[in-house]
Amino acid sequence: PNRVGQPASHTFVWSSVSVYLEFLESSEMAQTAKKWIKAKEFDGVPKLSDFKLVEEPISFNLKPGAIVLEAVYLTVDPYMRAAPIPEGETMVGEQIARVKVSNNASYPEGTLVLSNIGWRSLTLVPDPEAPSRFGPLVRKVPNFGADIPTSLGLGTLGMPGLTAYFGLLDRGQPKAGETVLVSGAAGAVGSVVGQIAKIKGCKVIGSAGTKVKCDWLKELGFDHVFNYKERTVDEALKEFAPEGIDLHFDNVGGDFSYSVLENHIKFGGRVVVCGAISTYNDKERRDRSTTRFLIYKQLDIRGIIVTAYKNRVMEGITDIMGWIKEGKLKYRETITDGFQNMPDTFISLFRGDNIGKALVKA
DSSP states (O other): OOOTTHHHHHHHHHHHHHHHHHHHHHHHTEEEEEEEEEOSOOOSSOOGGGEEEEEEEEEOOOOTTOEEEEEEEEEOOTHHHHSOOOTTSBOOOOEEEEEEEESOTTSOTTOEEEEOOOSBSEEEESOTTOEETTEESEEEOOOOOTTSOGGGGGTTTSHHHHHHHHIIIIIIOOOTTOEEEESSTTBTTHHHHHHHHHHTTOEEEEEESSHHHHHHHHHHTOSEEEETTTSOHHHHHHHHOTTOEEEEEESSOHHHHHHHHHHTEEEEEEEEEOOOTTTTTOSSOOOOOOHHHHHHTTOEEEEOOGGGGGGGHHHHHHHHHHHHHTTSOOOOEEEEEOGGGHHHHHHHGGGTOOSBEEEEEO
16 A cells, blocks of 8 residues: 555644644633723813723733732722823723732732732733832732621722821821811712711711712711702801811812811811812813911811821721721722723712722622
8 A cells, every 4th residue: 555645644633733732822821901091181071982992912921920910899089080191001090809820929829919000901910029109019908807898908998998097197187076077078088087087086077969978978977967069168167167177188179178278277277188089170270379378377288198108008907997897987889890881980980979989890
């Protein structure tokens, strides 16, 4: 029999198998990730057309020390509106993620972590210990215990809760018996501020934009609440704090804050400036000098940026977690399902849709 073609046939078969195996290996070593980028500069309130969902390949063929993270929960926060994000760049923000692939013994697959890596579904992290504003780029989620949801690592036990904790206690330094005003009180920061102020023995007044939110603040133990859309801050504070405000925790800025400084803050009063959501979407800036209030009322006005307390994170988490377990501090989360809903969930912040912390479950 003629065997001349047989070796060539075997070579063809094994060559085909080799190519197929290489294809399978390459498929397993890479996956398509999704991310939301800023498609164009915001003009007023952000719109869906300001964002674009794009895909990018993520290699699972990792160098030593590298890991791949898969988003579990992602945060949306008002500060993102004012963040200097260039067109075409990924939207910023923190997420709770699960280690999907690992070549790092310190981060085995399945580990839950926190990382400020933006609006991404999958992220290749070459060096989890790389420095960031919050310390290492990747940090393991603390053990909250079985009764506390992991998602609180982005809310009451995360950046917003720690902002409230250090902003009120370290920057505001409240004293028992003082009157504390919290604007944006039904948000992720304000709701925690008000409850801690009550724990410290203060009289607490909160403002919010809907009846549902105001009712929730009453449930939290706020002494007085008012809907700023139905009555002015002047009307409310003349009734609730005729003696004046000792400490204003300011989350909204704008006309609200100006009225407090002009008419209601006490001589020697304190203000903690945390945010200015009422002005983030303004197309024209209206500068209103507060210098005369600072001078003639001898005010102490301080900002709060939580990254300044990155070395004290566990101090805040331990105290807040203790208050939660004791029933002294409550929380709410507004969770939207689906990574595709990141932009709309972000935009909803400026409609006031959320109560407590707004999150997206990927």
